[in-house]
Amino acid sequence: MDVNQKDNYNVLGKMNIGRALGIGAGIAVGAYLTKEYIRRQKRFLGNYSPLIDQVDILTDGVKNERWLFYWDDEERCEVATRQKLDVNGNIITRTHLVFEFLEDQVRIGRYVDEAELPEEMTFIYLNEYDVITSVVRVREGEPEEVWRADINGAELSRLYTDSTADQMLWKDGNLEQITYGKEQIKQRMTYYRDAENYLFPDINFFATGFGEDMVCTYMLGIRSRHFLRNMIRTGADFHQQLHLSYLLDSFDRPVQILIEQTELRDGITTDTNKEFDIRYKRI
Numbered sequence: 001m002d003v004n005q006k007d008n009y010n011v012l013g014k015m016n017i018g019r020a021l022g023i024g025a026g027i028a029v030g031a032y033l034t035k036e037y038i039r040r041q042k043r044f045l046g047n048y049s050p051l052i053d054q055v056d057i058l059t060d061g062v063k064n065e066r067w068l069f070y071w072d073d074e075e076r077c078e079v080a081t082r083q084k085l086d087v088n089g090n091i092i093t094r095t096h097l098v099f100e101f102l103e104d105q106v107r108i109g110r111y112v113d114e115a116e117l118p119e120e121m122t123f124i125y126l127n128e129y130d131v132i133t134s135v136v137r138v139r140e141g142e143p144e145e146v147w148r149a150d151i152n153g154a155e156l157s158r159l160y161t162d163s164t165a166d167q168m169l170w171k172d173g174n175l176e177q178i179t180y181g182k183e184q185i186k187q188r189m190t191y192y193r194d195a196e197n198y199l200f201p202d203i204n205f206f207a208t209g210f211g212e213d214m215v216c217t218y219m220l221g222i223r224s225r226h227f228l229r230n231m232i233r234t235g236a237d238f239h240q241q242l243h244l245s246y247l248l249d250s251f252d253r254p255v256q257i258l259i260e261q262t263e264l265r266d267g268i269t270t271d272t273n274k275e276f277d278i279r280y281k282r283i
Helices: 003-008 017-021 036-045 203-208
Strands: 010-012 052-059 062-071 077-085 091-101 105-112 120-126 132-139 145-152 155-160 165-171 174-180 185-196 226-234 238-248 254-265 268-280
Touching (some): 203 254, 203 268
Antiparallel strands (some): 010 238, 052 062, 052 268, 077 091, 105 120, 132 145, 165 174, 174 185, 238 254, 254 268
16 A cells, blocks of 8 residues: 555544554544545546455454455456465465356355365355345255245345244345344444445455355345444343444545454453455456
8 A cells, every 4th residue: 555645545434544554643533435426437547446356354463364356257256265374474274165156046165275075055046136035055964954035125134944033124225233043143233324335245244254145245135235334243142342444545445444343251351353454356
């Protein structure tokens, strides 16, 4: 990142911009994105892309993961790879998600390192509008897992099996609450209402970790309209709070995301910071 071009960067939320740019200390609070028509004009300058190429992840200041995304000519993700790194930046393990897009379904294979066979297969079945009707997961040595979906327009409202159900609540195009799992964990979200979510994969799912959800949010009916701001998860024995802030480039794309997490579990409070450094595909 060129510090001489720092005037081309905006901050969304609370972020230590001195740390982000490598210059001095200081806190920048709040910022808003430029108007939509300006953003659309910038798209034609020749180097704009909404497709993310690489993400480097630092946990408490130590780089420990890298995500790589490979796109086909139709701007669909063919392969997503997670590299786990040691303290010296060497690759420990690789996980690959391989996507196959068919007329009425998406097939996703999860491979570890150089394995020829997937450890898990996921099948997302779609209706005539390319929105989920059901999901089937097949893992080696485990029973087939079948989830059925209730859809309201393009928004997923319920995902359920014979024994459990996940419920989703939406407002103004944003997924504001999920109740999920046999423990019925509650997850509540708020958003930056002036920050439109138009990137691929879906950066709102960076907060929940690497997986096929971030690539298939439109088909799964779980893509929110705006950038995630806060997330609160509450279960029987834990309470977790996350706050997200963004450093934006001149195209209003996040080039850095900071997630500050506080978790209370079994009477012990733990604070964790995760930083996501993002590079985009060149056109």
